[in-house]
Amino acid sequence: MADGFRAVPPTLARYRVPRALLRATAQTLRDLSRDAIEAVVLWQGHVVSEVVAEATELVVPEQRAGRLHFDVPLDERLRLVERVAARGEFILVQVHTHPAEAFHSAADDRLAIPRHLGALSIVVPYFARDWDGDLRATSVHRHAGAGVWEELPRGAVETLFEVTP
Ligand SMILES: [Zn+2]
Known part of the structure; x- marks a missing residue:
């Protein structure tokens, strides 16, 4: 493992995402949403360098959801962070419907x-009904700090993610 990223560098500019993980994300969201409720999954991963990260695992948190919301209980959030940190990895990305x-x-x-x-x-x-994992069909937001999330333009989305075999 790359040594010693104790936090996710704010300079990340590229995320490698295995195609199989994208497919599993689409399938899981569709199954959880069942065309009726929101659903959320997470991408766990490791930091390769100051600018590159790699998604390694699809994490499906315990969640409660309705047609217009989802909620992951605090104790589940804490468990997740602990489990992921124990492997020297991070929760890099949230994906929800x-x-x-x-x-x-x-x-x-x-x-x-x-x-x-x-x-x-x-x-x-x-509800990810017909979604095949193409990130250009989604909206992608980046945390700019202090609870402010900026939507990324299409061009930025295309360079941010590298789908790997
Ligand atoms: Zn939402």
């Missing part, structure tokens, strides 16, 4: 699970 359009709501700003500077939050529209 919306019933219709993809955007970051005020609740999403407030309740996002990864909260480090530069954390990513991806919103998948239409």
